[in-house]
Amino acid sequence: MIAEKMVGLVNNNSAIRMMFEEGKKLAAQYGAENVYDFSLGNPNVPAPAGLNKAIKEILDEEESTFVHGYMSNSGYEDVRQIVAESLNRRFDTAFSKDNIIMTVGAAGGLNVILKTLINPGDEVIAFAPYFLEYRSYVNNYDGVLVEVSPNTETFMPNLDEFATKITRKTKAVIINNPNNPTGVVYSEDIIKKLAKIMEDKQNEFGTEIYLISDEPYRELAYDGVEVPYLTKYYANTVVGYSYSKSLSLPGERIGYLVIPSEMPDYKNVFAAAGIANRILGFVNAPSLMQRAVAKVIDEKTDIEYYNRNRELLYGSLTSYGFECIKPEGAFYLFVKSPVANEKEFCNKAKEFNILIVPGSSFACPGYVRIAYCVAYETIERSLASFEKLAKEFNLK
């Protein structure tokens, strides 16, 4: 008797989440140290020490009814101002608290902005490969997700095809930079071209087309690569951020939306997003965690840890004959499957206790995602198994 929309989802649940559950079972069976679970973007680096210290100070120094109580649905005003000023320092922007809505993670933020913008039948464009939850989020508001096919040479957005997919019904475009699952970072040049296409289409159709930038991996960029701040390139941009990766807090559900004043309908969008945060049942971002991230606003995760993982895993897998673009950001390798049906490859990997996620889960079959946000030692221990796996498929 469940809703019709849910039936398909129950029968075909998230491959990533099922892999996560399976990993727990395998760990119980073989011992955690003998299972190489690369399935989920669950950071292995602890939260910065300052975070727990900040939480304790808040509990000791601030009133319980304030710390654990209701605030405005958009979040504590002082927290929002601190977030705005941190962005201004780092990206030369000019935000204030009136541009920030604290949200229940980036997933909460994306749902808030989609609820705010989408009418039934509106189209939302995403570039494959993309995080498949985007489809569920868009469907929550009866929108239609429109895919741009992947450029498997570079995994940069296919801008020619993009231009042809924008219609009068296009209400939003979602990009994810640095990218899950490929690890690529879209350069300023690409962002400028993308913005130009969107501006032109807005003018052609006389519509507003929103660019929704999902940025949980913003701080995870290697080798000094720059990640452009999108509000500077396109006025109808909404940024969704999460502290899940940058502070290793994925379970805490804490993030924010940026809605810039330059947006032509800024006032309505900002007001509606605050209301959407309430009526979707989030009500507000978790209160203690809002105050905690504000206290450690300039702390970052240990990017060098992930960089070591990246170098070891990328170097080893390519030496075994696997094909893969070297990621510049996030903590994923997107590896070409040695057989066309990558699910077969994932199943074979599982025989070696290696858990990886099929590219079909990102609208990009023929590839697999390997999340390297694990212990360095897990990667070290897994290498012999990866080498055997390569031999199974006669690589090299």
Added chain:
Amino acid sequence: MIAEKMVGLVNNNSAIRMMFEEGKKLAAQYGAENVYDFSLGNPNVPAPAGLNKAIKEILDEEESTFVHGYMSNSGYEDVRQIVAESLNRRFDTAFSKDNIIMTVGAAGGLNVILKTLINPGDEVIAFAPYFLEYRSYVNNYDGVLVEVSPNTETFMPNLDEFATKITRKTKAVIINNPNNPTGVVYSEDIIKKLAKIMEDKQNEFGTEIYLISDEPYRELAYDGVEVPYLTKYYANTVVGYSYSKSLSLPGERIGYLVIPSEMPDYKNVFAAAGIANRILGFVNAPSLMQRAVAKVIDEKTDIEYYNRNRELLYGSLTSYGFECIKPEGAFYLFVKSPVANEKEFCNKAKEFNILIVPGSSFACPGYVRIAYCVAYETIERSLASFEKLAKEFNLK
């Protein structure tokens, strides 16, 4: 360019939340001690001391990547088992972790179960007066909220009218016990009659009709009154709980759903609810707070504090000539407006710096809600103003 559904909401935002924002402005203008803000159910009693202690212990003793990391979308298994066992001890039920889904507060839980159950056009019945957000929650899934009119003599559910409003399209019934905004508690006798009506209608129509019990006020019952546990009376019951009031944690967004195994379609409903929790963007209930409430599972807020408030405010207002049922639970008085248009009354009250919410916000015009989850001293200081207000309307 916001979504059509949002336009009306932006133009006609929650009266309760607007009052809350207004209260902050008045407090800045006149000083917080001279503003009597009875608008929001934001507990003034601090969280139990054990809660902050539990948080610190967790931070000291448990792994950061575990405490702040992803877990199953339904919540930590040990936390869910602790919640289940606590319910079993107190209500003689037989739940296990497989009946519990940790949620982002009760508002999150209600959205999860409505997403799980509601097809577009399905009807959901609520008894006026009711928390008006129910209408938004039902509309989120394109359901239709059907009201049963209030019984203003007793504020008990109008069961005769209820029976006539159940149709083949009725998918769910929401009750809120103890009740916001009236403070009444539905007795076992009433629950049995309500359950009988629903059983009969299920049989008549060959449908499943779910009883959704929204229970953030369960622990706030005075004078030893019993609050029946609904899964024991009706198999298709889902309980939504929140720690917002019982542990004074409304900002933390932590609660749970109970989905009993006796429910005929239990397996699908439980699986779909876990997925709904994920795809609505909650992902999971905040992780640290899950672990914290489990450690203080048997702690309760200081009910005697609210009881003193209740006695003082009820006794004083009735002595000034206001009409009101004495509440047995929650922390609200639902007072008859001395003039038919209660908004006029609320505006007059605001001239005395008293902030109260019109009954229209609960589908029950002609009444006002006074939230007495404030400092006892606030009530004391407000009494002279309430007395003047009564005189303005020639009461007594």
